[in-house]
Amino acid sequence: MPVIDLARLLVNLSLALDFSRRGLMRHHQRVALVALRIGEAAGISFEERLDLFKAAIIHDAGAVTWPEKDALEAFDIQDPWEHCRRGHQFVSDVDILAPAAEIILSHHDRWRGDNPSGKAGAGIPLAARIIHLADRLDVLLTDREYILDQREPIIKQIQLLSGRVFDPDLVEIFMRLARAESFWLDITAPCLTENLLGLVGRQIFIVDLTQLMPVARLFARVIDAKSPFTHRHSRGVAAVARHLARHMGMGEGECLLMEMAGLLHDLGKLTVPEEILEKPGRLTEKEFNRIKQHTYYTYWLLKPFDDQLSLARWAAYHHEKLNGQGYPFRLAGSQLCLGSRIMAVSDMFTALKEDRPYRPGLSWAEIERIIGAQVQEGALDGRVVGALFDSRRELEEMWGELTIAGDRCELDLKRN
Numbered sequence: 001m002p003v004i005d006l007a008r009l010l011v012n013l014s015l016a017l018d019f020s021r022r023g024l025m026r027h028h029q030r031v032a033l034v035a036l037r038i039g040e041a042a043g044i045s046f047e048e049r050l051d052l053f054k055a056a057i058i059h060d061a062g063a064v065t066w067p068e069k070d071a072l073e074a075f076d077i078q079d080p081w082e083h084c085r086r087g088h089q090f091v092s093d094v095d096i097l098a099p100a101a102e103i104i105l106s107h108h109d110r111w112r113g114d115n116p117s118g119k120a121g122a123g124i125p126l127a128a129r130i131i132h133l134a135d136r137l138d139v140l141l142t143d144r145e146y147i148l149d150q151r152e153p154i155i156k157q158i159q160l161l162s163g164r165v166f167d168p169d170l171v172e173i174f175m176r177l178a179r180a181e182s183f184w185l186d187i188t189a190p191c192l193t194e195n196l197l198g199l200v201g202r203q204i205f206i207v208d209l210t211q212l213m214p215v216a217r218l219f220a221r222v223i224d225a226k227s228p229f230t231h232r233h234s235r236g237v238a239a240v241a242r243h244l245a246r247h248m249g250m251g252e253g254e255c256l257l258m259e260m261a262g263l264l265h266d267l268g269k270l271t272v273p274e275e276i277l278e279k280p281g282r283l284t285e286k287e288f289n290r291i292k293q294h295t296y297y298t299y300w301l302l303k304p305f306d307d308q309l310s311l312a313r314w315a316a317y318h319h320e321k322l323n324g325q326g327y328p329f330r331l332a333g334s335q336l337c338l339g340s341r342i343m344a345v346s347d348m349f350t351a352l353k354e355d356r357p358y359r360p361g362l363s364w365a366e367i368e369r370i371i372g373a374q375v376q377e378g379a380l381d382g383r384v385v386g387a388l389f390d391s392r393r394e395l396e397e398m399w400g401e402l403t404i405a406g407d408r409c410e411l412d413l414k415r416n
Contacts, residue, residue: 002253002308004212006096006205007197010057012301013219017061019271019297020069027138029196030187032056034134035127036199037183041173044126052127053200055100059107059131061218062087064225066273075139075157080108081116090221094214096207103127107135110165129167133158133174136165138187147184209256213263220263223270227277229356230266236354236402237318238262240346243394247387248338258339261314265343268297268316280357295319296328314339318347323378341381345388348374353399364392 014028035056039049062083063069071077088105091097106117106128113120140154141147155178162171177183186195220234241262245255269277272294276287283291299316306312317331317340324332326344336344352367362370368389374380388395 002257003206003208004305004308006207006212006215007053007200008205008304009212009215010054011193011196012304013215013267014057016219016267016270016297016301017058017063017222020066020073026192028057028060029192030138030141031059031131031134033186033192033196033199034137035130036196037177037186038130038134038170038173039127040199041177042126042130042170048127050200051099051103052130054097055103055107055127056131056134058087058091058097058100059104059135060087061090061222062104064222073139075136077108084108085116086225090218094218096211096215097218103131107131111167112164124167129170133166133170137174141187147188148181151178151184209253209260213256213260216260216263219267223266226269226274229278229354230269232402233350233354234263234266236350236399237265237343237346239398239402240349240388240395241342243391243398244342244346244384244387245339247391248342248384250338254339257309257311258314258342261311261339261343262346264302264311265298265315265318265347266294267301268294268299271297278357282358292319292327299329310337310339313337314343318343320344321379322381325379338381338384341384345371345380345384348380349388349395364396 011029014032015026018025018027018029032053035052036049039052044052060069060072060083062085063072064083064086068083072080072083084105084107088101091104092101103125106115106119106124109115109117109119109124109128109132111121111124111129115124117124137154137158140157141150155175158166158171158174162168186192189195217235220238224230224232224234238259239262242255242259245258250258272290276283276290279287295316295318299312302312302315314337317326317329317336320326320329320331320336320340321344322333322336322341324330348371349367352362352370355361371380371385371388375382375385
């Protein structure tokens, strides 16, 4: 079974979390780098450093919409608890990341207390205290001023909050680190990613597909939580894609990879504002141009792993058409492998089955008519579509189970 570098994957996936109205921020990478530097200087153990990295690189996974991300850019956040709680719930279900859950829950806890978590002072996990300091430091940075010209005002502001907002011992460590120009230059260096991965250490993070699947499910939940209309979309595409892959004779390892690609196929949707995704009417040309970028970013975020897996191609080519009329790469015919063709059919079927802002979910007869017409136009693979139509009973049962599971998952997010 293929293996993959989990650290590299998390770093890449964190980029999807970092898109906002201001573009790609690299916030998670910078916070992780600063946190690891502080943790190292504080003398934490190797295992604690790994948990610190896992939490820091996805600490804001619970902020799923652009307005939520915008709110986090204020230094003194009014209500950070909701995204901490949601992020904790997302991560708790992933065994390989589970130690990061309690850290994420408390990463906005103030040293003096009065926190929704009920924790204060040394009762707040050390890693959460470190991430809180690193996170607020990064929020203070601006791209409108040279990095070294910002350090003195930032140091003074962090100092003022020592013992109230931040752990005073960690502030002392930060003060020592902040004397070096390299500490600040590293934060904005072009080699940020490699510097970060160098601090983590790579071999400990080599994992196989079975271990990675819960991580893919975590990001599918983040993606689908952007809109109530997509609360089960990625899981639906993944389930249909895996079923069709098996129906068409793919091996078990390929079926597993197809499911993972389905879970991550809309990773690039995190780069698209909700007001476009949830628009009830027809999109303008400019709005549709924004939609077209989502598969482009899915491809580039997953491309580093294509040497070991076909993940990027299978996940990102789902809007390409056999007749060359798809987007964004304008691929055609033999440029699209079986996995990509299966994903295109799985995505279209799932989208048609779901309620959308502009229409309710369609009946099986309507879906057959629309997808059949796509085959006639040379857009979709007739063999894959034939496998889809042959699987009506199984897919209807699967859809019912996904609906129940999706509704339960959405209810749990609201309750907890």
